[in-house]
Structure formats: structure tokens, C-alpha cells
Amino acid sequence: MQWWAPLIVVYLSTCLEAIQHHRKALYPNAYRIKRGTYSLINPTFQRSMEDVNLLFEILLAGMQIQDGDHTMFIPDEELASMSSVKKLEVICEDVLPRKLTEIRRLTAELAQRGRPLSQEDFERTVLTLVYSAQTVARVGDQRQREAWTDSVTELFKAIQKDLRLSI
Template sequence: MTQWWAPLIAVYLSIYLAATQHHRKALYPYAYRIKRETYTLINPTFQRSVEDVNLLFEILLDGMQIQDGEDGMLIPDAELASLRRVEKLEVICEDILPKRLSDIRRLTAELAGRRQRLSLQDFEKTVLTLVYTTQTLAHISNQHQREAWTEAVLQLFRAVQKDLKPS
């Protein structure tokens, strides 16, 4: 028997998150929209333990590609790609990370103006956006576009570096 109140809770949570985020602009607005028909993936975070951090490091070393379009994330190692825990990383890479240069510029402008440290979720997404932007830059041949994406990479790197400095 399905629980009749589950959709009601999902609606309540989305309204609550929208209300709490109203006072400040979210760095990653797509993180607060219900995706894939489940409220448990609102603002998902991949890294919740040291084991998750090590797994992400292994996935990145294996050559994970974050792409725009239907194939949002490709992991060359089929065994790593098949892990259930990777589902949240797929949601983050496919549905939440900004992929257009204009969206990345908006993000870097907001990051440059921040005075407080990033939350764990925002830091993780910023690093993954840096990975995506760097991978995109490697495939651009147009000089003007290359300069724009290079500037985005540098600004994202500065934001991550700033957040890692002791306060």
C-alpha cells in the first residue's frame, strides 16, 4: 500500500526549501528543484564520508568526463559506473551543474562576491563545475571562446582556493 502522505511531504519540502532560499540567491538553483521524481535528491551531496571522498577521487582519476547533453557523465570503468552510490553524482553532474558559459559566469560572479565559506554541498558542486569547465576548455579551438572559458576556469579555481584558505 502506498503511503498517501509521501507526495504531500515532497510538496511541503519543496515549498520549505524555496522559502528558506528566498532570502539569499542559491549558487546552484537547479539543486533545489525536484528531479527524477524523488524528494530525497533535493540538493544532493555525493561526499558524506571519507569513503565517498576516496571514491570520487578514484572516479576522477579513472577519467570521468562531465559532458553537456544526454550523456551528462561518463565513467570509463564499468565497475565504478555501476555502483549505486554513483547515482547521486550522476544527478549532480547531469541536472545541477551549470553547463553554459553564461551560467558559469553568473556563478563565478556570485562566488567572487561571497564573504562566508561555501557549504559542503556548494563546495562540492564548485569543484565539479571546475572539472567540467576544464574538460570543456580542452576541446575548444576558437580563440575567443577559449579565452572566455579560460577566464571561467581561473575564476572557479580562485573561488576554491579562497574557500580553502584559513579564515
């Protein structure tokens, strides 16, 4: 065995741990779904172009992401009844950050990133932006509204930055 082999092993394991930690740091709830189904660990809605179009259609139909027991509501019953919407429901209910402090942590992490987001993290960031924008419309307190507006702005900047990095 070469003298440098243990150093390489330590270096590679450190890099692997840092990559895994950094990836989990953005949306940690994606790796611990409450429903206990293995297939729902790290769920992603968009796997094909049809899924992308479906998500766009759902958002245009007026999908609402709210706090409470049933957090996702799609006014179009036909869209809401589709089986593929189940994963979107899991993402909205179990993965997305809902508290302002969680969203601020997320935006701070996103601001420091120097590489493009994964497809899953990009999808979750867009959905978090949707949730935050809808929350701004519901909040009555002026200070809370300003705080949520700042979060919406930061999420938008993060998405814009990611799109520039991906080109």
C-alpha cells in the same frame, strides 16, 4: 506584547529569507531536480570519507562531464556500476551549470562571498571546475576557449579563497 516584538519578527524573517535566497542562488537547480524524486532534492555525493575517496578515484579514472543526453561518463566499468555513483550522475546532469553565462553568474556570486561554502556547494564548485576545464579542452574557437579559460581561473580562485576562509 512588547513594542519591539514585531520588529524582531520582521528582522528575523528578512534575515531568513536573505539566507535562503543567497544559498539557493549558487546552485538553484539543486532544489528542482528534473527526476522528481524527493530524495534527490539538493543531492550531495560526499557524505563520508569513503565517498570522498571514491570521488577522488572516479576523477582519477578519467570521469568526463559533457553536454548531451548522457553527460557523465566513467571509463572504469566497476566504478561506473556502483550504486552510489547515481547521486553523482544526478549532480552532474541536473545540478551543475553548463552554459558559460550560468558559470559566469556563479563565479561572480562566489567572488562576492565572504564566508566559506557549504559542503554541498564546495563539492558542486569543484565539479563545475572539472566540467569547465574539460570544456576548455574541447572548444575549438579561440574566443570561446579564452572565455572558458577565464571561467576555469575564476572557479579555481573561488575554491582557493574558500579553502583560506575555512582555515
